[in-house]
Amino acid sequence: MTPAKPRIAILISGSGTNLQAFIDRAAAGELEAEIALVLANRPDAYGLERARQAGIPTAVIRHGDFESREAFDRAVAERLDEAGVELVVLAGFMRILSPWFVDRYRGRLLNIHPALLPRFPGLDTHQRVLEAGDEHHGSTVHFVTEELDAGPCILQGRLPVSPSTSADELMARVQQVEHRIYPRAVNWVATGRARFVDERAVIDGGPPDGPVIEDFE
């Protein structure tokens, strides 16, 4: 008997193009996890519609309904527990999570950030890359720790940057990369190929220190 795939929740706040990439991989039989729940902190997140169309259960928990960050996070965790979620995938979830939540899901909480971390944590990464004159840009899947955009990196998709590129163009190219690397990295964690050990990401067959880097055009 094939062992059951781990149940994941995908947390979103907006359009959910990364979520769509997961939905498409799952439909193609190429996702080593079951999307048990899509949860948004905003009822107007378009990703909810994508989930509904794919027949995936959805939940909305509005952060404004809670007195504190942690109270919101506890409500989210309760909903994740109800859905039997083992692994949490942040995909454009625009909330900073409390230390309580991060600790509860340590090693089971993933994020994707549109830059080659540790370069450019935070916002406006595409513009900042152009201003810095970097030759490469891309996206990083990482385990989430207390420090924003600073957890151990699992997989990076790297792109060459030409000085004539615009920030919008870069954003579009980075998104394409994200849709390729995020489901792959989640597969690695779901199958145990990538693990969180002693505050580091250990990837079987990967470099001893640092993420696997995949080059894109």
Ligand code: GRF
């Ligand atoms: C992605 O660019 C991701 O890197 C960032 O938020 C964006 C989400 O986009 N964390 P989408 O909602 O998946 O289209």
